[in-house]
Amino acid sequence: METRSENYPMSITELMELESEYSIKAYILIKADPREIPSIMLALSTFDGVRTADVVTGPYDIIVFVEVKNQDELGRLVINKIHSLEGVKEALTCVVVRV
Numbered sequence: 001m002e003t004r005s006e007n008y009p010m011s012i013t014e015l016m017e018l019e020s021e022y023s024i025k026a027y028i029l030i031k032a033d034p035r036e037i038p039s040i041m042l043a044l045s046t047f048d049g050v051r052t053a054d055v056v057t058g059p060y061d062i063i064v065f066v067e068v069k070n071q072d073e074l075g076r077l078v079i080n081k082i083h084s085l086e087g088v089k090e091a092l093t094c095v096v097v098r099v
Contacts, residue, residue, distance in 0.1 A: 023067045024074055025096040028082060029060040036087020037061060043085050049077055060092070 044053040049068040056063050068074045082091050
């Protein structure tokens with residue numbers, strides 16, 4: 001079996017195999033009703049895949065870091081769980097990519 005030289009970029013097949021071995025990571029930026037932030041933070045702490053959640057200043061109120069198995073799981077987390085929380089006005093998902 002031939003070994004790949006580190007000087008060459010990975011093939012699309014190698015990249016797809018890598019993607020299947022590692023989980024998807026993303027940052028979710030949430031705009032929220034300030035009165036609901038404590039309950040949103042509590043709910044976020046119970047969701048599978050949520051690694052950190054921080055209340056921040058600026059245009060967004062909460063930044064969440066998630067790590068999930070695949071894109072479908074990420075979609076279910078954002079759409080079914082985070083968007084359904086009382087007080088969540090907007091959630092912007094930023095998926096981590098390798099460059």
